[in-house]
Amino acid sequence: MTSPFRTPQGGRVDRATTVEFTFDGQAFTGHPGDTLASALLAAGRHQIATSISLGRPRGIAAAWAEDPGGLVQVEEPFPEPMLLATTVELADGLVAHGLPGQGRLAEIPDSARYDAVHHHVDVLVVGAGPAGLAAALTAARAGARVALVDEQSEAGGSLLAGTERLDDAPALQWVAAAVAELADHPEVLHLQRATAFGSYDDGFVLALERRTDHLGAAAPRHLSRQRVWRFRARSVVVATGAHERPVVFADNDRPGIMLAGAARTFLHRYGVLPGREAVVFTTNDSAYDSALDLHRAGVRVQAVVDARPEGSPRRREECERAGIRVLAGAVVTGTRGVERVTHALVAPFADGEVGAGSAIACDVLLVSGGWNPAVHLFSQARGRLRYDAALGAFVPGEELDGLSVTGSAAGVPDLAGCLADGQRVARAALSALAIAPAADDRLPAAPEPVVPSAPLVLWRVPDTSGAEGSTSFVDLQRDATVADIARAVGAGLRSIEHVKRYTTIGTAHDQGKTSGVLTSGITAELLGVPVQDTGTTTFRPPYTPVAFAALAGRDRGRLFDPERVTALHDWHVTAGAVFEDVGQWKRPRYYPRPGEDMEAAVLRECAAARTGVGILDGSTLGKIDVQGPDAAVLLDRLYTNLMSSLKVGSVRYGVMCGVDGMVIDDGTVLRLAEDRFLVLTTTGGAAKILDWMEEWAQTEWPDLRVHCTSVTEQWVTFPVVGPRSRDVVGAVFPQVDVANEAFPFMTWRDTTLDGVPVRLARISFSGELAFEVYVNPWYAVAVWQRLLEAGRPYGITPYGTETMHVLRAEKGYPIIGQDTDGTVTPQDLGMGWAVSKKKPDFVGKRSFARVENQNPLRKQLVGLLPVDRRTVLPEGSQIVEFRADGQLPPPPVPMLGHVTSSYRSAALARPFALALVKGGRSRIGDTVHVPVNGTLVPVEVTGSVLVDPEGARRDG
Amino acid sequence: MQLIACPWCGPREEVEFHYGGQAHVPYPDDPGGLSDEEWAHYVFYRDNPRGRFAERWNHSAGCRRWFNAVRDTATYRFERVYRLDDPKPLATELATSRRNTAR
């Protein structure tokens, strides 16, 4: 398709190169430097889509991210929904179509890469318009470390959209020189296509850099598509410009109705005419620039409709010289046209009253209601806004330390003022950082500003169409109108936040860039209160939408969370282990043989450990080295039982509680020396218990001479378990006398294997005779294979966490965090024997004496045996009991407790479970019921130790 | 994301720190001598002011040291960090800080 609306020359597009793209199935051409919007406008196409709920045609209404109309879905190069035609840079092969308000996520995985960079600077300048460039130059010249980020494809900001001159030359020459100068400073980072979208505490600013989309298919594969910059700036300078604001009138949403400044941008930056016949409707002087520039470019400007009674005498004169009719004291009351505006309805306007009007033919209607400073980053940083009644806009209302606003974002009206203000603000920031400005910090000479005629603040034109505001659109993306605001106010809503949520204004993907202040103004009018009192809704990040993929960066898939593996991981993989996640650890859950499911594998592994010998990779067990003259004192205060009496060479099981008396972890403690212990924690409790020990040692007992160090990854641990374990360990470590008398239960011995230090401990988490083998991870595979070799005659069987859990549950050993939930005391677990009576105090002791902790109806750990000998009770199942008459109590049926662990037992030849049951120990022998799949399964309450309750097996 | 000034390491990202609740709540000298109610006050009861609050913080992903801080719970602003063995700062010692985003 041709581009009849492309000007013969001018603009920033590369006319020598033509790119092809497809929109709504139709082929178009454009140039590098175009946006999708400018290329479509060049072809004469304004309509992009239909609106979300009313289905009204909608077109391009602005030139950048504030556009509420031109929502598109990109299909090629990669599917991405909810983009704006005005911000999609044209690339060869682009395929897109218009979106009626809602998009569709890609159904294929995103193959692009995303990443993040941390960057620390003295001064971060957001926005490379005149004020931002002036600020960045001042900071760079002073030798500060500077970052300058700007969301457009090239620097210049508003200068890209106009014909301004600096130093008696086109202003863009100064922009080019400024960019070149910044590039010469080694401490300056200058990013274009980088949108600062979030401003947080302490100078933390997030920016999204779009790195490859504009390159289309030519994008190098090694580059990440988008990058999140995490700036930490000692000082942030916000130079984000201003958004033009429309005026609301009836049928103000038709394609061809556009902000006046946007038309100027399309003309000067992209060499595109928005139409052939224009009407310009304004409340201020700025739109006259658009009218005059379009006139010079060959557009027939039918009329400038100025709502101010006197208009602007100076600009009227300019228009008259050009032959443009100016209608002062007039407004646009409505429009005609369906898929494109065909007429503007213009009427006299005085004292808020609209007179009789007439229709003026046009194919584009340009609107300006004034300018809203883009205060988003200031406001996100919790800066307070102030309503400026002269501007009809909210401006920064206070000074913040470390963040300042400059240029038109601060309400500065003209080019010379913006340049000077950028320099001033940068100097103030440098001064706060004790950085002296450079001697030569010259600003370009800007034309003397002309004082404009005062603007009129006009939010909306009274609706004379009879539609009562129901076609006067405030938020085009949400199809929300003046009538909707009136309905909200009529319903009694006073807060602008409530009006927003009632009408949904400002909740679409543009977050109210054009509609927000209009809503404040119209709401204030309807309520009869000052706009300052209505205020604005809260500005929240992100300023423009950010894809989750960009936020995730590289933290996806396997890199989402670190994976911890033991030194034996490759061996487990080769052995066909099925893994489970335990915290960040990958642990073998079971090792299925061909044809085995988990149940069969676990029964086989359990039988091996109870009748022959099994071996487990227990390396994930938490290990804390506690050293110092007061190590025993610390452990005495933290464990419920006595550790100071433990002999060197011995091992003791211990329980730790919080101050509330509830169990937080358990494990064994090896005394390595008078002043040194090795504390073993659960896999999941390792970090938490180290924190716990350090917290008490630092905050309550800083006088104790003790240090705690994690050594979890310094030792691998292999429990060798079962009646034949003594044979295996004895064979591999011949220097150790493994006889029961020489190496009794709950003792440890050091030895060596080929010169490598090895520690052996008689610790059992299964009730079986067992030896734990500790060695440096470098030797893990070698030692593991020696043990397997020595165990081959006995059918040594590697087992995983599932078998470990069954074996320990059969013995009634609780897993803290599975069989407990933070409301369980040692006494509830039947471990009163592990609570010292001798120690005057330890953490948790006082709470045991609380009345509630003495309650005999507390939930206690017991065993459950399903009477049918078949049902494996689902963990988490509730437990109920029948009344004396054999019936369930009426609902709500009281819950006695729940199943905490449940397995099939090879040793018992039936399923069993552990459970927390109210007054459980007094119910031993009773039958209670567990609902499973809609039926009540009778279960017998037993003691928690179901296998070898006498403890006869632990010594072999 | 805030910067928190660890007294030992200097300003660091807030994600390096863990919160430790109200400061200056010492473990009782003689827990056995307390009534259930007195003990419950130590275990469960903490202040929850709007405004300045003396808190414990741990630089858990850094030097792992505990320290105390006076923070304004309404603005999140850290007004003072101090070592565990320093006394709680008096209100008059704390400068009235400007609403800010830096330092």
Ligand SMILES: [Zn+2]
């Ligand atoms: Zn630190």
